[in-house]
Amino acid sequence: MHDSMKLLQRLTSTNNDTSAPYYRALSPRFMPLMPLNDGKNAPETLLSPTILAMYDEPKKSNELQIASVPGMLYSLGVSKIDRDKILQVVMDLSGSKTHIDEALKIYETLGMFDEDIAEPLLNATDRIMGAFQKLENSLFPNQKISYENRGFAFLKKHQIQKLMRDHGHTDDEIDLADFDIYDKMSDEEMEISLWKTIENIAMNKTNVLRPSEAVKRRKRDMIYILQPTVLSPFMFTIQKGVSIAGPLILSPTAFAPPILNPAVASPWILSPGVFDPFVLSPYIFCPFVLGPLAFTPFILTPYFLSPNVLNPYIMSSLILSPIGLSPDILSPQAIGATILSPSILSPAILTPTVYTASVLSPTFLS
Secondary structure (H helix, E strand, O other): OHHHHHHHHHHHHHOOOOOOOEEEEOOOEEOOOOOOOOHHHOOEEEOOOEEEEOOOOOOOOOOOEEEEHHHHHHHOOOOHHHHHHHHHHHHHHHOHHHHHHHHHHHHHHOOOOOHHHHHHHHOHHHHHHHHHHHHHHOOOHHHHHHHHHHOOOOOOHHHHHHHHHHOOOOHHHOOOHHHHHHHHOOHHHHHHHHHHHHHHHHOOOOOOOOOOOOOOOOOOOOEEEOOOEEOOOEEOOOEOOEEEOOOEEOOOEEOOOEEOOOEEOOOEEOOOEEOOOEEOOOEEOOOEEOOOEEOOOEEOOOEEOOOEEOOOEEOOOEEOOOEEOOOEEOOOEEEEEEEOOOEEOOOEEOOOEEEEEEEOOOEEOO
16 A cells, blocks of 8 residues: 555655645644655745654655654554555555555556656646647736736637637637627727626626527525536536536536535536636535636535546635545646635545645644
């Protein structure tokens, strides 16, 4: 088991050579399964000690370590064989062994041991971040001033096209005819349209972009039991009510925040989302699989027994949302923060992070 953990760490570190800031503030780690990264990938820590580590590795230069379980057993005169057996029992009881075995199986099934496959997949986060960096560099002075002072700016049509190309779309795949009217608007008209759209969202109106469109966006409200959502994308609506055994499959969402939308046994599968903040929407038995999320913070949204598998997160923070038994497996994260969100038995396995921070978020066996 210990060798497997070291293998996982080595696989992620060797495929993620770029340096990016990562901060831990007032976020102690209790009985962590893996050591912190070292070298240029090491996080900056502030009052975030590692307590009772489950590994026996040399102390990192920037790590405040308070005892380790293997070290304590060694001091008590326990032999290496017995130490390994004790650690194995702890891993089995915590369920960590199962998660690690599943991660290795996924890693092998996807051909991640083949560099021709592993490198493009593990570098996906860098490519996405590069696209947004190029977008930021392409902003006009008035857009930068608006973004810095007001928190948002309106893109031009050619900037949207370039962003899509940087994400790998070819010219044949880009059809932005619907943006022609938008591109001819003045900044004042764009802002009026923006506030009108926000007003419609607040009033739970769905057909905002095309009022004459016959297709109605599906809304989820009240209590839904055994009602899956399949191949039904929706946007500019609020997801509310209780969902029980109602998976979301192949249904992309945009500007469709779940608010007061608790869920049980309702996984999100192959359903990417953008600008969908989760607010007061706890969930359990709801894994997120192959559904990238962007600009989607989780606020007052605890979740349990809900692993993230092959599910990248971009600009998505965790705020006042404790989690349990929900490992992140092959789910890269970029530009986000974990704030006042403790976690238990939720290790990050083969999950690189870029520009992330952890504040007042202790972890236990994670």
